[in-house]
Amino acid sequence: MCARIASPCVGLCSTTLGDPVCRGCQRTEDEICAWMALSAEQRNRRIAQLDALRERVAARFLRVTDEACLEAQLRRHRIRFRPEQPPLSRAVELLRVGRDRIHELPRYGLVPLGSAAALSAADLHARLSEQLRVEADERRRADRVPLPRH
Template structure:
C-alpha cells in the first residue's frame, strides 16, 4: 500500500479571493481551489501543490540557487517555519522568505544563495520580486487555462 504524504493547505492567511480576486495574492491558488480545498482528494491537493511549486520555481530559480535541499529542510524545521514537505524546495524557499526576509541576514545557513546578478538586492527585495512574479504567473495560468474555458 502506497501512502501519499498529506499536503498542507497553502493558505498563508492573506486571502484576497474574498475581495474578488480570481487568484489569491497570499497563496496563489485559484478562487475555487481556496473555497473547495477541504473537499479535494489528496491527489487533487497534490496537483495544486505541484503547480504552485513549478510556478514559484520558474520565478525564484533565476534569483536564488538552492545548493543544499537537505540543509534548507533541516533549517526550516529547526526554525519552526511551516512548510509543505510534499512541495518543491523553491516553495519552501518562498515560505522562508515570507516569514523571514526582513530578519534573515543570509540565505547561506539555509543552503541557498542569491545569484551573482542579484547580489546587491536585499532579501526583502528578492522576496517582493519572487512574490510579484509568482502572482503574475499564477494569474496568467488561470486566465489561459481556466477563465477562457468557463466563458
C-alpha cells in the same frame, strides 16, 4: 478521527482583499472556495502544480546549495513545509516568513543569482511574490478562456 486535509494555504489570503489570485498560496478564489470538495488526488495534483510554479519562478532568482541547511533553518524558525515539497518552494516560504530577518542567504543554504545578489531578502521576496502573482494570474485568465467548439 479525521485525517488532515492537505492545503497550500499559508495563512495570508489576499483574496479577502479582492485579489483574484491569493498572494500567499497562488490559488484562485474559486479554487480556495472549492478546495474541500476536491478529492485528495485533485488536491495533491494542484499542490504539485503550485510547487512547480514556485520552483520555476524562484529558480530565476535563487539556487539551493544546501538542502539540509535550508531544512534546518525552516525547522529552527518553525516554518511549516511538507516532506515532499521541493527545496525552491521551501525557499519561497522561508523568504516570506523571514524576509525582514535574513541578512545572509548562504547561511540558509541559498545563493541569489544574477541581479538578485544585490537585493535584500525583503526585496528578493517582493520580486518573487510579484512574479508568482503575475504567473498565477496568467494561468487564471488562460483557464477562463473558453475553448473553441468543433
